[in-house]
Amino acid sequence: MISTIYIEEAVASHPRLADLLRRYPAAAQVGCERYGEVFNRKAQNFRLQKQNPALIAARKHQGRVLPSPPEYRIGEGEGYYFSHLLNCLYDCRYCFLQGMYRSAHYVWFLNYEDFAQDIRDLSAKGPSWFYSGYDCDSLALDPVTGFADFALDLFAELPAHANLELRTKSTQIRALLAREPLPNVVTAFSFTPEPAGKSLELKVPTIERRLAAMVKLQQAGWLVGLRLDPLIYDRNYEDHYRQLFKTLFESADYRLDASKLHSVSLGAFRLPKGYFETMRKLYPNERLFAGPLEQRSGMVSYPQALEQQMIGRVESLLLDYIPAEAYFPCPVPNADSDQHDAA
Ligand code: SF4
Incomplete structure (x- = not known):
């Protein structure tokens, strides 16, 4: 439920804003010149705002579609990321x-057409992948944003070498599900094992519900991918990942067809040091931040030996189910790369 909507001057008469206001007629409306005035304000508390985030309707003026770090690419050609939304449900x-x-408010960029033009221009240069879901979850707010429909219309008209990951x-x-599948669109679902999910992924649909969604897409002919990033450690992590794969690939009700998975990637838990310190201050009692962790090249992650052990063991469990050609390990990024793939 959104109780406050900030409206940037640039989108005050945008048709997508009119739809939003119809959806939330009781929400307080507050005008602003630029979204940064609200979003980047000092002395905000992310944790408190997260309890009842406002929505800021805005226009993205520049930097809409950016090169993705090479280590996150799963397909041929150039890689780009973009975000129609900042922050997550x-x-x-x-x-x-x-x-x-600084803020947990949602920033929703309404000027989809400008994003589309940037994507058209970049895809005209050759094979390319466009990754959505770095600064938000691609689909969680879709009933409000209508983003998926717009993106699917766009990629239906683009050349086959232009690919989208949601x-x-x-x-x-x-x-x-409301349309015919597109061969250049992959919906990639992220998972951690159930114990980690229960303690660390608040408000996220259960593994079973996400699995059901994946299987429905697969059965309708859509490409789906699996993302195991970040890998989360606990003493029994190997058993927990074994159980996760059993659920994903052997459940009686919904079972993924491993032979048709577009791509599977995994990556270790890692955060730039500055982000880590901010997060630890927000949640000083969070067990995840207590370790075992170490700092390497400006990133906070599990100690290297443990990280390698986890990647090796989870990879080995995974390869019992999936074809090797669908597997894309996530190399450890350097300190200059932010942790991406938020969803
Ligand atoms: S990790 Fe992904 S799903 Fe979780 S809060 Fe961040 S953006 Fe949302």
């Missing part, structure tokens, strides 16, 4: 957005 304790932004932990797949 869900509340994952490891989410780097808490460390990156990264999500959501089950909001109506827009996809």
Whole structure:
């Protein structure tokens, strides 16, 4: 439920704003010149705002579609990321957005057409992947934003070498199921094992609900991917990942067809040091931040030996189910790269 809507002057008469205001007629409306006045204000408390975030309707003027770090690419050609939304409906304790932004308010960029033109221009240069879901979850707020429908219309008209990844932990797949599948769109779902999910992924749909959404998409002919990033350690992590894969690939009700998975990637838990410190201050009692962790090249992560052990063991469990060609390990990024793939 959104109780306050900030409206940037540039979008005050935008048709998407009119739809939003119709959806939330009781919300207080507050005008602002630029969204940064509200979003970047000093002395905000992310944790408090997260309890009742406002929505800021804004226009993204520049830097709409940016090169993605090479280590996050899963396909041929150039890689780009973009975000129609900043922040997320869900509340994952490891989410780097808490460390990156001062505010937990949602910023919704309404000028989709400008994003589309940037994507058209970049895709005209050759094979390319466009990753959505770095500064938000691609689909969690889709009933409000209508983003998926717009993006699918766009990628339906683009050349086949222009690919879209929608990264999500959501089950909001109506827009996809309502149309014929597109061969250049992959919906990639993120998972951690149940114990980690229960303690760290607040408000996220259960594994079973996400699995059901994935299987429905697969059965309708859509490409789906699996993202195991970040890998979360606890003493029994190997058993927990074994159980997760059993659920995903062997459940009686919904079972992924491993042979048709577009891509599977995994990556270690990692955060830029500055974000980590901010997050630890927000949640001083959070067990995740107590370790075992160390700092390497400006990033906070599990000690290298443990990280390698986890990647090796989870990878080995995974390869019992999936074809090797669908597997894309996430290399450890350098300190200059932010932690991406928020969803
Ligand atoms: S990790 Fe992804 S799903 Fe979780 S809060 Fe961040 S953006 Fe949302």
